[in-house]
Amino acid sequence: MDTIKTIQYxxxxxxxxxxxxAEKQKFSCEYCLSDFTEEQIKDVCAKxxxxxxxxxxxxxxxxxxxxxxxxLYTCPSCGAEIISEDTTAATFCYYCHNPVILSGRLSGDYxxxxxxxxSVTKESAREYFKKWCKKRWxxxxxxxxxKQLEKMTGVYVPFWIADCHTDAVLHGKGERTHxxxxxxxxxxxxxxxxxxxxxxxxxxxxxxxxxSKIDDSLMEAIEPFDYGxxxxxSMSYLSGFFADKYDVDKAQxxxxxxxxxxxxxxxxxxxxxxxxxxxxxxxxxxxxxxxNWQYMMLPVWFMTYKYKGKSYxxxxxxxxxxxxxxxxxxxxxxxxxxxxxxxxGLIMGILGRLLL
Numbered sequence: 001m002d003t004i005k006t007i008q009y010x011x012x013x014x015x016x017x018x019x020x021x022a023e024k025q026k027f028s029c030e031y032c033l034s035d036f037t038e039e040q041i042k043d044v045c046a047k048x049x050x051x052x053x054x055x056x057x058x059x060x061x062x063x064x065x066x067x068x069x070x071x072l073y074t075c076p077s078c079g080a081e082i083i084s085e086d087t088t089a090a091t092f093c094y095y096c097h098n099p100v101i102l103s104g105r106l107s108g109d110y111x112x113x114x115x116x117x118x119s120v121t122k123e124s125a126r127e128y129f130k131k132w133c134k135k136r137w138x139x140x141x142x143x144x145x146x147k148q149l150e151k152m153t154g155v156y157v158p159f160w161i162a163d164c165h166t167d168a169v170l171h172g173k174g175e176r177t178h179x180x181x182x183x184x185x186x187x188x189x190x191x192x193x194x195x196x197x198x199x200x201x202x203x204x205x206x207x208x209x210x211x212s213k214i215d216d217s218l219m220e221a222i223e224p225f226d227y228g229x230x231x232x233x234s235m236s237y238l239s240g241f242f243a244d245k246y247d248v249d250k251a252q253x254x255x256x257x258x259x260x261x262x263x264x265x266x267x268x269x270x271x272x273x274x275x276x277x278x279x280x281x282x283x284x285x286x287x288x289x290x291x292n293w294q295y296m297m298l299p300v301w302f303m304t305y306k307y308k309g310k311s312y313x314x315x316x317x318x319x320x321x322x323x324x325x326x327x328x329x330x331x332x333x334x335x336x337x338x339x340x341x342x343x344x345g346l347i348m349g350i351l352g353r354l355l356l
Contacts, residue, residue: 001058001074009027009041011029011031011032011034011036012034012041012289012290013029013032013034013035013254013288013291014029014031014032014165014250014251014254014289014291014309015201015251016029016030016031016032016251017029017030018036018041021035025096027041030066031251031254032251032254032255033254033255034254034288035287036289040289044048048057048106048256049103049267054343058342059199059321061113062108062111063108063111064108065108065235065267066110066111066235067108067111067235069235070083070084070235070238071083071084072245073100073131074100075093075095075098075100076098076100077093077096077098078093078095078096078098078213078289079174080093080096080213080244081101081244081245081247082094082100082242082243082245083110083156083242083243083244083245084242084243088314090294093211094151094155094242094302094303094304095151095304095311096304096306096311100110107291108113110245110246111233111270112158112295112296112297113294113295113296114213114230114231114232114233114234114294114296114297115156115230115231115232115233115234115235115237115296115297115298116193116225116227116230116231116296116298116299116318116319117227117229117231117298118154118230118241118299118318118319119229119299119318119319120301120316120317120318120319120321121214122152122154122301122322123322125154125301125316125318125320125321126149126152127237127266127322128316128323129303129314129316129322129333131151131324132323132325133327137216138326143344144290149303151240151304152301152302152303152304153299153301153303154240154241154299154300154302154318155242155243155244155299155301155302156237156238156242156243156244156297156298156299156300157209157211157214157219157244157297157298157299157300158163158209158211158242158243158244158245158295158296158297159208159209159219159296159297159298159315160207160208160209160211160246160250160253160257160293160294161205161206161207161227161293161294161295161296162203162205162206162207162208162254162291162292162293163202163203163204163205163206163291163292163293163317164202164203164206164257164288164290164291164292165200165202165288165289165290165293166200166201166202166203166261166265166286166287166288166289167200167266167271167286167287167289168198168199168201168265168284168285168286168287169196169197169198169283169284169285169286170195170196170197170198170265170266170268170270170273170281170283170284170329171194171281171282171283171284172195172196172270172273172279172280172282172283173192173193173194173195173196173279173280173282174192174193174194174195174198174273174275174276174279175190175191175192175193175276175277175278175279175280176191176193176275176276176277177189177190177277178188188266189250193276195273195276195279197272197273198269199268199269201264201265201268202285203264205227206260207219207223207225207298208253208256208257208260209245209247209248209253210246210249210250210253210295211244211245211248212247212248213244213245214244214302214313215243215313216256218313218315218324218325219300219315221315221322221324222315222316222322222323222324222332223317223322224320225298225319225320226320230296230318233297234326237297241299242302246295248250250293252279254291257288257291258286258288261286261288262284262285265284265285265286266281266284269284270303275279283314287350298318299317299318300316300317300318301315301318302314302315303314303315312326312327313325313326313327315328325335
């Protein structure tokens with residue numbers, strides 16, 4: 001009896017199984033919500049047929065070595081999972097500063113492809129932090145004391161980095177107004193044009209962190225990282241630092257990646273529109289046709305501060321020194337300053353009256 005050969009398509013963006021969507025008449029991925037025509041899928045598959053898989057043995061060996069020399073610690077207070085090299089006996093959670101306990105080995109599946117080593121020392125990071133604090137008048141004194149600064153920790157944060165090939169399109173309305181005088185009359189000509197821009201755009205190195213306990217906007221605020229300094233991952237880079245275990249996979253971060261790409265596509269296509277008095281974007285979209293992923297560790301100096309029952313996070317780019325965070329506000333300092341300003345205003349008012 002003859003058997004029918006089945007064909008299974010994999011999502012070019014996250015590797016999930018594609019299923020035919022009768023409503024859209026396209027192949028859809030239920031994981032990252034991407035849609036593809038049959039022609040697009042066949043084209044991507046044809047391009048990938050010549051991929052050399054000879055390095056799989058070496059990659060497997062590297063993953064086994066990673067699993068052998070990495071410990072996984074779990075915080076019993078907040079549930080954070082922290083990676084450290086096998087020489088670390090005990091440590092603390094850099095989220096809540098409680099002691100953590102060894103929970104076992106980490107699977108080699110979590111081995112990063114690349115790493116950017118720390119180039120900002122802890123002493124330099126503390127100086128960046130002090131300069132950052134000087135511009136903020138109403139933070140509590142304990143936020144920047146030496147005891148708090150000792151809690152600043154060097155952490156390799158897990159990042160998914162995506163190179164995406166996209167089909168981007170922009171629809172908008174361009175308006176042009178021209179006025180002139182003819183005799184005693186003032187004439188105005190107003191024209192409205194339908195504008196369409198479409199282009200294949202390749203986006204390189206779009207980042208999204210893979211740690212759910214770290215605020216995404218905080219990580220975006222300390223970008224960019226210089227990918228020119230990337231190194232092949234080696235256990236030696238973990239020495240003296242901690243690393244976070246990713247708990248958000250590439251399919252889950254795909255929505256954030258696409259949001260950044262659509263925004264970038266809008267900027268690129270919008271810049272090609274000229275010759276109008278005004279332009280309004282009505283629609284901008286970027287279909288991501290294929291994605292190449294890299295999983296890497298990027299360096300961040302991280303500090304958490306608890307103030308009146310609330311946690312505040314502060315981060316410094318471990319490569320560039322760029323700092324970001326939302327500091328707590330000391331209301332006594334604020335009210336004291338307001339009182340001084342009000343008193344000064346009152347005194348100036350009284351003096352002004354006396355002089356008059």
